[in-house]
Amino acid sequence: MSAWRDRFSALVPRVAVVAHDLLMVWIVWQGLHRLRFGILPNPPEMPLWSTEIALVLIAQGLVFWQVGLYRGLWRFASVPDLWNIFKASALGLFAIALGLALYNRLELVSRTVLVLYPLTLMALLGMPRLLYRAWKDASSERGVSASVRILILGAGHAGEALVRDLRRFGTYQPVGFLDDAVRMRGTKVQGVPVLGQVSDVAEIARETAAKLLVIAMPSADANALQRVVIACERTGLPFRMVPRLADVLEGRSLPGELKEVAIEDLLGRKPVLPDWKAIRHWLGARSVLVTGAGGSIGSELCRQCARHGARRIALVEIDELALTTTEAALKRDFPDLEYIPVLGDCGDPAVIHHALKLAEPEAVFHAAAYKQVPLLEAQLREAVRNNALATATVASACRDADVGTFVLISTDKAVDPVNVLGATKRLAEMVCQSLAHEHRTRFVTVRFGNVLDSAGSVVPLFREQIRTGGPVTVTDPDVTRYFMTIPEACQLILQASAIGTHEAIYTLDMGEAVPIRLLAEQMIRLAGKQPGRDIAIVYTGLRPGEKLHETLFHADERYRPTAHPQILQAEPRHVVATDIHQAVTAMREASQSYDCDRLARLLREAVPDFTPESMPEAAILASPTVVPFPARVSRKI
The missing domain is CATH 3.40.50.720 (NAD(P)-binding Rossmann-like Domain)
Structure with missing residues (x-):
């Protein structure tokens, strides 16, 4: 009985998402046609439900399922998910056009609607997902007032990915980035400001009340890493680093793990890259x-x-x-x-x-x-x-x-x-x-x-x-x-x-x-x-x-x-x-x-x-x- 209850609880959110997406398809199809034909002196009759609409929902729903739109979670919706939605909308348009061509030769289907359909559907499907994620992220931030405040050294791809991971866990609060790149000055990465250069770490750590420093420079050479470590040591704060990709692939570090700086990271020789x-x-x-x-x-x-x-x-x-x-x-x-x-x-x-x-x-x-x-x-x-x-x-x-x-x-x-x-x-x-x-x-x-x-x-x-x-x-x-x-x-x-x-x-x-x-x-x-x-x-x-x-x-x-x-x-x-x-x-x-x-x-x-x-x-x-x-x-x- 408990297993059935668990399966039912897991199925309800997915059914709700499918119902939401099909409702958006219905709204887009109906809304675009009503806007298009509403300007005519004698608009054709447009029922709320018909065989044509059923074919539209079936064709688009099958494409959604085939593209894998329901494998992801709204909680982690991102730009790749928007691209996936657009791809599903475009492919769905072809499936709808093919189905209706066989059914009634696209009778009373506006060509303008066919052009606007993918973009409009992507907006109505993507917006709720991104708003839901933003709401969850904001809720997480409100709940981490007692979390460890961390300052991230390096505002590149590794630093950006680190912020996303930390927000999901909720036990750390990123308060700022430090980066020596001039183009990064005054910018924000995932909403976290770039506050200065790496050499300013002692002063900025004191101003932001940071309790932990994280070095997000997995591609830095030994000399650069030595300078960063020396700067971190002067603060008196504990510091960790994002592992290199090679360490993750070889099983020496786990994805998302913050590791201590090891002595081999500071040796002045690049590691051998095997064939x-x-x-x-x-x-x-x-x-x-x-x-x-x-x-x-x-x-x-x-x-x-x-x-x-x-x-x-x-x-x-x-x-x-x-x-x-x-x-x-x-x-x-x-x-x-x-x-x-x-x-x-x-x-x-x-x-x-x-x-x-x-x-x-x-x-x-x-x-x-x-x-x-x-x-x-x-x-x-x-x-x-x-x-x-x-x-x-x-x-x-x-x-x-x-x-x-x-x-x-x-x-x-x-x-x-x-x-x-x-x-x-x-x-x-x-x-x-x-x-x-x-x-x-x-x-x-x-x-x-x-x-x-x-x-x-x-x-x-x-x-x-x-x-x-x-x-x-x-x-x-x-x-x-x-x-x-x-x-x-x-x-x-x-x-x-x-x-x-x-x-x-x-x-x-x-x-x-x-x-x-x-x-x-x-x-x-x-x-x-x-x-x-x-x-x-x-x-x-x-x-x-x-x-x-x-x-x-x-x-x-x-x-x-x-x-x-x-x-x-x-x-x-x-x-x-x-x-x-x-x-x-x-x-x-x-x-x-x-x-x-x-x-x-x-x-x-x-x-x-x-x-x-x-x-x-x-x-x-x-x-x-x-x-x-x-x-x-x-x-x-």
């Missing part, structure tokens, strides 16, 4: 396997594969909680795909052979690795075993299983390596090169710099230090790093994989390096505090294995552009496959006996450009237990 068509063409309907699938890069890589056409994803992960969490998130967001979780160490040949047999992948993304620079300086055996020997195990298994593409996720630290992380990742690259000519499997290496918000990276470290009141620890006031976001890194991996070269090393043109000191200051300001006053910045000195500035390109690797303007392809340096295979075999033996001295010697021989910079040469040959480092700052920059 999604090429990626989907390469990835579509493929089975893929991801090692380290529970990590920051691995889990996002799984999401990107699921979003862009993979049919099956095998997840190899040694951490049971990370594996469970990642699988559950994928099943929630992409329930139609097939998932194969495999718990185990990808460096174990039995584990990787088992995973390859279950998944039968056409592409394997090797994301499993240790990456904490200071920690690995003191854990040489595990760094070699997990970063280099496990890569050799997975790459060899993929070659033997005839996997179409093997993708090694490497790092810019493999270029002129000065630490154990860089040396072991460079050795992993060399292992892939040594296998590339032996079989049909494509071996692709992708290098990128530091990844924002990845596990153990500098951003979550700074965020936690700011949360606890500081100090924020920076290794050196001059240290710089190249940064990219987690989704951007994964898009680079997929883009490089889709290019199609049999053996290649790809790197991203990452623009300018970011001073870590500036990164720390910006994060402190985004937290609503002032560097040096509310949160101290302490310089601790470079840690073992670190250097001031990273290198993206090796002098002997000739780089050339690819189909993607921001991805460069390096010409791999020559390696002797037999030497690499012998080095891997010797390292396995040294690893099994935990012989760190021999491992250090073998690593230096296998990677001749490995030159430790921040520690004496003897340190890397020593036992790992004698290389001290502060555990609380063991995360990498």
Whole structure:
């Protein structure tokens, strides 16, 4: 009974709207004819109801329904709705003319009426809708006297759409816009005045009693956004921003959501725009396997594969909680795909052979690795075993299983390596090169710099230090790093994989390096505090294995552009496959006996450009237990 009552309650307003529209059709048809024929000395008889009028109502009503006039709501009537009404009126005129031509050859139908009919009907149908919306909007504004007063920075399309959304919710009251465009001065957007420039935000916020600032500039570059954020910080008011369209499309933000300004929004480099068509063409309907699938890069890589056409994803992960969490998130967001979780160490040949047999992948993304620079300086055996020997195990298994593409996720630290992380990742690259000519499997290496918000990276470290009141620890006031976001890194991996070269090393043109000191200051300001006053910045000195500035390109690797303007392809340096295979075999033996001295010697021989910079040469040959480092700052920059 309740269901029937609900359906009836929902049907009544729609029936009323249909009745209103048909009444307007009757009024227009009758009124125009009476006006037209009323000037004649002997006007013809015009009954209030006739077969002709019935045909008019039926023809116009069917057109209204077919055009979809009743799918919208009067509450949100707008200019597109007026266009839809005009289109329905014009099409209705043709339907009426056709029906009456067949019925009575348009007898006593005025040609003048036919010309005026669509415009008059649009006015009588559109006016009540717009008046109803204006009344509802006014009612909402009268009811938001206690709402949060907000000042919007940016009077473009995003700002205009934001005002409409805020009025529907009724919990916020837009009091004004700020915009630097001269043509906007003194104008109104959706009835909200443009009060001044962005630089005037502190004074205007005080005059309007604003309680919240909203940055509606989703297309602004990093430099412009930095200036806006600095202006907002001076007011002492909380501020949010409208998300970029790319963030909404990728699922990182919800439509209409106001998000906090993130540190990646302020970095001075435009994000990479992938060629999604090429990626989907390469990835579509493929089975893929991801090692380290529970990590920051691995889990996002799984999401990107699921979003862009993979049919099956095998997840190899040694951490049971990370594996469970990642699988559950994928099943929630992409329930139609097939998932194969495999718990185990990808460096174990039995584990990787088992995973390859279950998944039968056409592409394997090797994301499993240790990456904490200071920690690995003191854990040489595990760094070699997990970063280099496990890569050799997975790459060899993929070659033997005839996997179409093997993708090694490497790092810019493999270029002129000065630490154990860089040396072991460079050795992993060399292992892939040594296998590339032996079989049909494509071996692709992708290098990128530091990844924002990845596990153990500098951003979550700074965020936690700011949360606890500081100090924020920076290794050196001059240290710089190249940064990219987690989704951007994964898009680079997929883009490089889709290019199609049999053996290649790809790197991203990452623009300018970011001073870590500036990164720390910006994060402190985004937290609503002032560097040096509310949160101290302490310089601790470079840690073992670190250097001031990273290198993206090796002098002997000739780089050339690819189909993607921001991805460069390096010409791999020559390696002797037999030497690499012998080095891997010797390292396995040294690893099994935990012989760190021999491992250090073998690593230096296998990677001749490995030159430790921040520690004496003897340190890397020593036992790992004698290389001290502060555990609380063991995360990498």
